[in-house]
Amino acid sequence: MSGTRRTTYREAVRGAIRDALRRDPRVFLMGEDVGHYGGAYAVSKGLLAEFGPERIRDTPLSESGFVGAGIGAALGGARPIVEVMTVNFSLLALDQIVNTAATFRHMSGGQVSVPVVIRMATGAGRQLAAQHAHSLEGWLAHVPGLRVVVPATLADARGMLWTALADPDPVLIFEHQTLYNMEGELSVDAGPVDLDRAVVRREGSDVTLVTYGACLYKTLAAADTLAAAQVSAEVIDLRSLRPLDTSTILSSVRKTHRVVVIDEGWRSGGLSAEILARVAESAFYDLDAPVARVCSAEVPIPYPQHLEEAAVPQPAAIVAAALSLMPAAETR
Amino acid sequence: MTPPAATSDHLHHLLREMLRIRRFEEKCAELYSSGQIRGFLHLYIGEEAVAVGVMPALGPEDAVVATYREHGHALARGIGANALMAEMFGKQEGCSRGRGGSMHVFDIGARFYGGNAIVAGGLPLAVGLALADRYLGRPRVTACFFGDGAVAEGEFHEALNLAALWRLPVLFICENNLYAMGTRIERALADTDIAARARSYGMDAEAVDGMDVLAVEEASRRLVAAVRDGGGPRFLEARTYRFRAHSMFDAELYRTKAEVEAWKKRDPIDLLRQRAGLGEAEWAALDAAVTDEVAEAVAFAEAGTWEPVEHLTRDVYTPPGGPS
Numbered sequence: 001m002s003g004t005r006r007t008t009y010r011e012a013v014r015g016a017i018r019d020a021l022r023r024d025p026r027v028f029l030m031g032e033d034v035g036h037y038g039g040a041y042a043v044s045k046g047l048l049a050e051f052g053p054e055r056i057r058d059t060p061l062s063e064s065g066f067v068g069a070g071i072g073a074a075l076g077g078a079r080p081i082v083e084v085m086t087v088n089f090s091l092l093a094l095d096q097i098v099n100t101a102a103t104f105r106h107m108s109g110g111q112v113s114v115p116v117v118i119r120m121a122t123g124a125g126r127q128l129a130a131q132h133a134h135s136l137e138g139w140l141a142h143v144p145g146l147r148v149v150v151p152a153t154l155a156d157a158r159g160m161l162w163t164a165l166a167d168p169d170p171v172l173i174f175e176h177q178t179l180y181n182m183e184g185e186l187s188v189d190a191g192p193v194d195l196d197r198a199v200v201r202r203e204g205s206d207v208t209l210v211t212y213g214a215c216l217y218k219t220l221a222a223a224d225t226l227a228a229a230q231v232s233a234e235v236i237d238l239r240s241l242r243p244l245d246t247s248t249i250l251s252s253v254r255k256t257h258r259v260v261v262i263d264e265g266w267r268s269g270g271l272s273a274e275i276l277a278r279v280a281e282s283a284f285y286d287l288d289a290p291v292a293r294v295c296s297a298e299v300p301i302p303y304p305q306h307l308e309e310a311a312v313p314q315p316a317a318i319v320a321a322a323l324s325l326m327p328a329a330e331t332r
Numbered sequence: 333m334t335p336p337a338a339t340s341d342h343l344h345h346l347l348r349e350m351l352r353i354r355r356f357e358e359k360c361a362e363l364y365s366s367g368q369i370r371g372f373l374h375l376y377i378g379e380e381a382v383a384v385g386v387m388p389a390l391g392p393e394d395a396v397v398a399t400y401r402e403h404g405h406a407l408a409r410g411i412g413a414n415a416l417m418a419e420m421f422g423k424q425e426g427c428s429r430g431r432g433g434s435m436h437v438f439d440i441g442a443r444f445y446g447g448n449a450i451v452a453g454g455l456p457l458a459v460g461l462a463l464a465d466r467y468l469g470r471p472r473v474t475a476c477f478f479g480d481g482a483v484a485e486g487e488f489h490e491a492l493n494l495a496a497l498w499r500l501p502v503l504f505i506c507e508n509n510l511y512a513m514g515t516r517i518e519r520a521l522a523d524t525d526i527a528a529r530a531r532s533y534g535m536d537a538e539a540v541d542g543m544d545v546l547a548v549e550e551a552s553r554r555l556v557a558a559v560r561d562g563g564g565p566r567f568l569e570a571r572t573y574r575f576r577a578h579s580m581f582d583a584e585l586y587r588t589k590a591e592v593e594a595w596k597k598r599d600p601i602d603l604l605r606q607r608a609g610l611g612e613a614e615w616a617a618l619d620a621a622v623t624d625e626v627a628e629a630v631a632f633a634e635a636g637t638w639e640p641v642e643h644l645t646r647d648v649y650t651p652p653g654g655p656s
Binding site for chain 1: 395424426427428429430431432436438439440445446448450453455456457458459460461462463464465467468486487489490491493494497646647648649650
């Protein structure tokens with residue numbers, strides 16, 4: 001078959017879960033309200049009726065307990081998909097993610113692998129305030145032993161899960177909560193996608209804009225604005241935060257000689273610093289301007305819409321950051 | 333599993349297992365003083381009857397999850413003294429290739445899943461191992477050891493609730509040695525009846541004299557059989573005592589010498605030796621054999637090799653081709 005069909009990000013994730021459940025009897029989904037409620041973001045709606053309570057397993061509100069149980073089940077030969085409602089709640093499970101999932105292979109001298117997949121919602125934009133809207137994926141990307149991926153597109157929402165389940169090591173999938181309703185065309189034969197490579201979503205020659213997740217769309221909008229101002233922006237969607245595809249970033253920077261990182265995480269100690277440090281380490285002499293970044297304001301994400309919008313990266317700030325790296329118009 | 337009659341052979345086996353742990357750890361303490369074992373070293377001396385009493389109730393397909401005070405469990409589970417001692421030294425011949433040390437003993441062949449230095453961190457893991465067994469239709473049991481300190485942790489309560497809610501095949505074994513490091517149980521738990529807490533989650537729980545290896549074994553066989561029969565999790569509180577310091581850095585300011593001496597009068601090895609009616613000659617022969625085994629383990633560890641520094645980043649992730 002070929003062609004595309006209209007779908008949403010939510011349906012793409014659900015299709016990926018359904019596909020995994022059908023393909024591999026070892027796979028099951030567990031998490032808070034994934035069953036009878038249908039998922040906090042309605043991702044798993046309908047799956048309980050289709051697959052039953054052993055495979056669509058509602059858990060109590062005990063993040064450390066059920067994430068740890070997912071890790072143990074993965075060690076025991078199952079292939080659990082663990083859903084944590086939001087990244088803020090996953091902090092209650094950090095012990096199991098960081099002290100168990102990330103360490104067991106190395107600490108045991110390579111005797112075990114932990115093939116668990118943990119999905120969670122991340123990010124601001126729905127006025128959910130300071131305990132449901134942070135972008136903490138950069139923290140997890142700090143930890144060796146984990147893989148951290150961020151599907152921004154329908155194809156990645158559909159394809160990353162299967163690849164993650166086939167990966168022998170723990171994979172964390174971050175789904176930005178503003179993307180679930182995003183509609184678009186998805187190939188009817190969409191399938192597994194790689195988890196390693198960043199992708200150039202828009203080619204350009206003057207400045208490289210590096211981003212991931214929902215910021216991809218703000219960045220693409222900024223690139224449109226920049227194009228109108230005669231600035232050709234290349235947009236890179238990282239897709240994977242650990243490992244980072246440094247070579248794709250460096251290749252682009254060596255071409256454009258300018259770079260801006262757009263990250264919904266906070267600036268201080270954040271992922272943007274890591275990316276720009278790598279650029280400075282390896283492409284310093286290719287740069288025609290200082291490195292730049294657009295990050296979230298260093299505040300807990302506030303509730304009112306105008307303050308929430310002001311707290312996270314917006315296209316105007318991305319445009320301004322890119323323009324600040326360009327020579328004055330008369331010298332271009 | 334039908335309990336074996338308390339035959340002379342069986343008593344000797346239990347006695348030997350406890351003595352192996354005792355002599356192994358006494359040697360570890362010496363080697364710590366001489367700097368050959370580093371890091372943290374937590375000795376199980378005094379608590380041997382718990383691990384040695386529980387292990388005979390488990391089959392080779394069952395899983396064990398333990399804590400950072402797990403040398404005894406490892407030996408009783410059948411992990412060789414050589415590989416264990418090499419692990420203490422950090423040599424690559426160790427059972428975790430030297431990566432883990434004293435606190436992180438792994439042997440997947442023995443289904444021994446650590447060696448976990450996060451208090452209560454192993455409980456959710458044990459629940460997950462049992463969940464996989466249930467999900468995949470394997471009649472296995474997971475035995476999860478932890479101390480009284482774990483009872484105050486959230487993961488204890490989350491894991492017990494999950495195991496009971498889903499009726500998973502876990503035997504929880506709380507080694508209640510009365511102290512969470514230096515904090516006596518009355519200063520840590522609002523209700524010190526640990527078995528009662530487990531019962532509050534709807535699982536059968538009982539307390540046993542953790543200095544009496546036969547009592548531990550009898551209870552373990554009964555509880556493991558109930559778990560294996562699909563009865564859901566069970567909980568065993570073994571009341572025991574740590575004769576040595578918490579770790580090698582502990583001045584033991586929190587308890588009296590008189591209290592320690594009183595518990596030593598109930599040394600699990602002495603109790604079983606008396607019960608088995610072991611004469612001096614038999615005892616001396618057993619001790620000599622065990623001491624030889626430990627000496628051989630030390631020689632093995634000393635002759636072991638260091639993992640090349642070039643291997644430092646190996647096994648952070650699984651290499652292509654799958655788990656080694």
